[in-house]
Amino acid sequence: xxxxxxxxxxxVHLITSHFGNLVAKVCECLLRKGPLPLHTIVxxxxxxxxxxxxxxxxxxxHNCVQAYRIDETGGSQSAPKQSTQYLALFDNILHRVRFSxxxxxxxxxxxxxxxxIVEGLLQHGRLTLKQIVERANSSHKEGNxxxxxAVQENLHKLVMAHYVEHCPASEPxxxxxxEEDAPARKRGAKSAKIVIESxxxxxxxxxxxxxxxxxxxxxxxxxxxxxxxxxxxxKSPDKHVGDKRKLVASEPDIxxxxxxxxxxxxxxxxxEFIRRLRHKDCIENVRxxxxxxxxxxxxxxxxxxxxxxxxVKTASSVPLSVNSIYEEVIKSEKGRNMTFDHVxxxxxxxxxxxxxxxxxxxxxxIDFKHIIEAAQSEEVESIxxxxxxxxxxxxxxLLSKASRLLETDKISDTIFVEKKETTKILxxxxxxxxxxxxxxxxxxxxxxxxxxxxxVLWEHVLDExxxxxxxxxxxxxxxxxxxxxxxxLPIDRREGPMKDKYEKLKKMRILMESSQMKLDDAxxxxxxx
Amino acid sequence: xxxxxxxxxxxxxxxxxxQSLTEHERVLYNVIRSKQDMGIWTRxxxxxxxxPDNVVNKSLKVLQAKNLIKEVVNIQNKGRKHYMAMExxxxxxxxxxxxxxxxxxxxxxxxxxKEQCTKQIYKLKVATLEGVTDSIRxxxxxxxxxxxxxxxxxxxxxxLDDEIIEVKSNGMGEFASIPxxxxxxxxxxxxxxxxxxxxxxxxxxxxGVCPRMRQCTPxxxxxxxxCVYYSKWLDF
Numbered sequence: 001x002x003x004x005x006x007x008x009x010x011x012v013h014l015i016t017s018h019f020g021n022l023v024a025k026v027c028e029c030l031l032r033k034g035p036l037p038l039h040t041i042v043x044x045x046x047x048x049x050x051x052x053x054x055x056x057x058x059x060x061x062h063n064c065v066q067a068y069r070i071d072e073t074g075g076s077q078s079a080p081k082q083s084t085q086y087l088a089l090f091d092n093i094l095h096r097v098r099f100s101x102x103x104x105x106x107x108x109x110x111x112x113x114x115x116x117i118v119e120g121l122l123q124h125g126r127l128t129l130k131q132i133v134e135r136a137n138s139s140h141k142e143g144n145x146x147x148x149x150a151v152q153e154n155l156h157k158l159v160m161a162h163y164v165e166h167c168p169a170s171e172p173x174x175x176x177x178x179e180e181d182a183p184a185r186k187r188g189a190k191s192a193k194i195v196i197e198s199x200x201x202x203x204x205x206x207x208x209x210x211x212x213x214x215x216x217x218x219x220x221x222x223x224x225x226x227x228x229x230x231x232x233x234x235k236s237p238d239k240h241v242g243d244k245r246k247l248v249a250s251e252p253d254i255x256x257x258x259x260x261x262x263x264x265x266x267x268x269x270x271x272e273f274i275r276r277l278r279h280k281d282c283i284e285n286v287r288x289x290x291x292x293x294x295x296x297x298x299x300x301x302x303x304x305x306x307x308x309x310x311x312v313k314t315a316s317s318v319p320l321s322v323n324s325i326y327e328e329v330i331k332s333e334k335g336r337n338m339t340f341d342h343v344x345x346x347x348x349x350x351x352x353x354x355x356x357x358x359x360x361x362x363x364x365x366i367d368f369k370h371i372i373e374a375a376q377s378e379e380v381e382s383i384x385x386x387x388x389x390x391x392x393x394x395x396x397x398l399l400s401k402a403s404r405l406l407e408t409d410k411i412s413d414t415i416f417v418e419k420k421e422t423t424k425i426l427x428x429x430x431x432x433x434x435x436x437x438x439x440x441x442x443x444x445x446x447x448x449x450x451x452x453x454x455x456v457l458w459e460h461v462l463d464e465x466x467x468x469x470x471x472x473x474x475x476x477x478x479x480x481x482x483x484x485x486x487x488x489l490p491i492d493r494r495e496g497p498m499k500d501k502y503e504k505l506k507k508m509r510i511l512m513e514s515s516q517m518k519l520d521d522a523x524x525x526x527x528x529x
Numbered sequence: 530x531x532x533x534x535x536x537x538x539x540x541x542x543x544x545x546x547x548q549s550l551t552e553h554e555r556v557l558y559n560v561i562r563s564k565q566d567m568g569i570w571t572r573x574x575x576x577x578x579x580x581p582d583n584v585v586n587k588s589l590k591v592l593q594a595k596n597l598i599k600e601v602v603n604i605q606n607k608g609r610k611h612y613m614a615m616e617x618x619x620x621x622x623x624x625x626x627x628x629x630x631x632x633x634x635x636x637x638x639x640x641x642x643k644e645q646c647t648k649q650i651y652k653l654k655v656a657t658l659e660g661v662t663d664s665i666r667x668x669x670x671x672x673x674x675x676x677x678x679x680x681x682x683x684x685x686x687x688x689l690d691d692e693i694i695e696v697k698s699n700g701m702g703e704f705a706s707i708p709x710x711x712x713x714x715x716x717x718x719x720x721x722x723x724x725x726x727x728x729x730x731x732x733x734x735x736x737g738v739c740p741r742m743r744q745c746t747p748x749x750x751x752x753x754x755x756c757v758y759y760s761k762w763l764d765f
Binding site for chain 2: 288348349351352353354355378379380381382383385386387393394397398413414415416417418432461464465467468470471472474475478479504507508511512515518519521522
């Protein structure tokens, strides 16, 4: 995933506020330098080995770092040694500000116990069933204790819905890249190559670590044997019991013994939460553009096709017939009011140009790409409008739609603004990296040509979003620090001018926190959806 | 608005004012007249006639007083004095076209046209360019003749304003009466015309509109902690 400059700063800030400076230092090292072995991290951070180890453990526990093994290169005659490297998971670090959104999804679909389970998994990173049960009981007052069965049943529901998964392998082995990868790496400029390579490594590590589909969401709660096979000096034996099954068939007694110990580690499946949030975003976009009926039908289509979605950023959904869509629509409370004709009409509306849904042979599929891109464009255009004014907004929209170089005069004529004014605005946008400019010299005349490069611009906007998110966070912390006394004021002292100050502070907090949540939605729109 | 946009040549009678000219005045007048609807710049006049400056200037005054020539604004070079024979209307290159009056953009006229087009498209729900043009003509709101091309320019500007959207007809639903593949326009905002596009997340906070984002760092002179825009925003 794309890590911009401010993206890294924002991620480091999040780790600092959740885990402290030490852990943040290690994390920053990995984010800036890429995957590294332990001794290199020690060298770069100038911390002790113990400090780095402990920091890595915390980060791994909370799914912010993934370890993996590779063959060490060099040493011609000697047998290839394996070394462990650590990869920072930028996306998962960003998810840490979204836990309240994830919990909101769970509370809409399941009951309180499920919400508690997921809350625990988010708070602690990963838990065994035993730990989940213990946690559930410790937070309950006297009276009913929650039995293992109840917890197991609710955990089952969450796993079936893919919101909870088995933890990935703790140190998967990453084979050297094959010949097929090599040509891809030769293409492009050096910096582009580095980006592609680092993204490729991350993808390969994650792919190697994730359990097979059947295992990942397996409801088998009992024994996975303690693995000894891959313990090395870098890991402490506590929380990182891997879930590799020892392939020794002739040890039934170990199996039955281990049946007592619940050593499966569970964690929240971020991928599924992001998928749900992406769906919700699409539904809301459609509701804003069209109406509630269209939103209900789209929602049903998403529900019916979600299990077929291979990856989160899928461009379109699987085709569905109008009958299967109707069947899904009437399952929901709101949908029951819709007749078959209603649903048909909504589908016509949805597939009407510019289409959110494409039709082929009487099958309908959602055009995610179009919906997401339209939402992204709206966000960027909004920034241009508010920052540079209405004429700049028009210029930007013209150049975005044209997708090619346009000359100043042509722009000026199309938007009905005098050439001098147009040139001023174009320069401003170009200086702030919203436009590209090219000079064309013909004889004695020089022409200026302008263009929007979406790929480059989207990354620039994302970096600005990260920067803004960091700023919001820092400012909130600053305000609360300044007004520490007021924050800590006991209820009975909140009177008169103190009360006013308290209320003011409360308003500030609400405004800031809702802005942070909204801005995070925009970050997801550009980064995760 | 009573402007006509034709380039009609008005035939004036050739009568006495033209006959009582001096030699120099006649030469100058013929040169100016020969340029028809493009007119000519004073410096070019001087070059072509080889007449000395003061003679040209004096003659121009006489010709103007006799209503044989007029001064026009050349949109390409507003600073230059440009003259044209009375019987011609300035060409599009000189005036800047339908949208210019006296060398400046007629923003009022354009705005009114935009509003009228938007109204018609909202009324029709979905319209082709021809549909809009017809609708405007029939409404009789404007007392000028506008070509289809001019309406197209206005409509394209409305697309950029995010008032309407340009799509290709698929022949179904609301596009049933329009041939498949034909470009048409439909309204975006369900309900009112002329609303603002929705404000995005970034644009809703001080950072979104800040002109100093590039210089802003946590420890810098410009920082989120010391930011005056934030202070204003949080001042309830």
